[in-house]
Amino acid sequence: MTRTHWTAVTAVVAALVFAGAATVASAGGGGGQPGNPASDSADAGFARDMSVHHQQAVEMSFIVRDRTRNEEIRRLAYDIINTQANQRGMMLGWLDQWGLSPVAADRExxxxxxxxGAHDGHTASTGDARMPGMATPAQLEKLGELNGEAAEIEYLRLMTAHHKGGVDMAEACVDLCSPGAQRQLADGMVTGQQSELELMADLLKERGTAPRP
Structure with missing residues (x-):
């Protein structure tokens, strides 16, 4: 298996262990129970926003999987689908355990x-100041229209911006979230996505190009 695959597998296994511990600790608890995060906490905000962020990464990876025959790109896409779908499930599960809605209409x-600190006021590279690194609908549509190497390059560039935003979010959770399972998961996300960023930079270089500035 590739370095990225091993990193992804390790992050998922570790997160499952921590998720199990969190389930035991919070069994029978709901929103408002002592020890559960409040709706306006960093813990809840991270779980909600990173779930949305992960969903788009999974969507982009499914798109490129069907637009290229390159096994290395398809393997990377599969790793991202598997890892981030699992992590998204964990975060939505925690929100449910905490008795909190997966959406907070009253909070940006x-x-x-x-x-x-350094993450305060972060603005996404795509111009969407509300969600760092998210691809725009037009960018997703373009990705779905490309094939072969053109699709690979567009995917790698979009996913690079997406991962950089994800790393910022995960580092903010490491700073702000309560000690425990979610902070451990966020720390694993930083390690895993930074490893994938290095791999994607190499894959772009092999194709004679680089991430967007």
Whole structure:
């Protein structure tokens, strides 16, 4: 298996262990129970926003999987689908355990990051200041229209921006979230996505190009 695959597998296994511990600790608990995060906490905000962020990464990876025959790109896409779908399930499960809605209509995305120093006021490279690194609908549509190497390059560039935003979010959770399973998961996300960023930079270089500035 590739370095990226081993990293992804390790992160998922570790997160499952921590998720199990969290389930035992919070059994019978709901929103408002002592020890459970509040709806406006960094823990809840991270779980909600990263779930949305992960969903788009999975979507982009499914798109490129069907637009290229390159096994290395398809393997990377599979790793991202598998890892981030599992992590998304964990975060939505925690919100359910905490008795919290997966959507907070009264709070802006990323509002929970406000106390995270360097992450305060982060603006996405795509121009969407509300969700760092997210691809726009037009970019997703373009990706779905490309084939072969053109699709690979567009996917790698979009996913590079997406991962950089994801790393910022995960680092903010490491700073702000309560000690425990979710902070451990966020720390694993930083390690795993940074490894994938290195791999994607190499894959772009092999194709004679680089990430967008």
């Amino acid at each position: 995305p990323m509002a929970w990051m406000a106390g995270s």
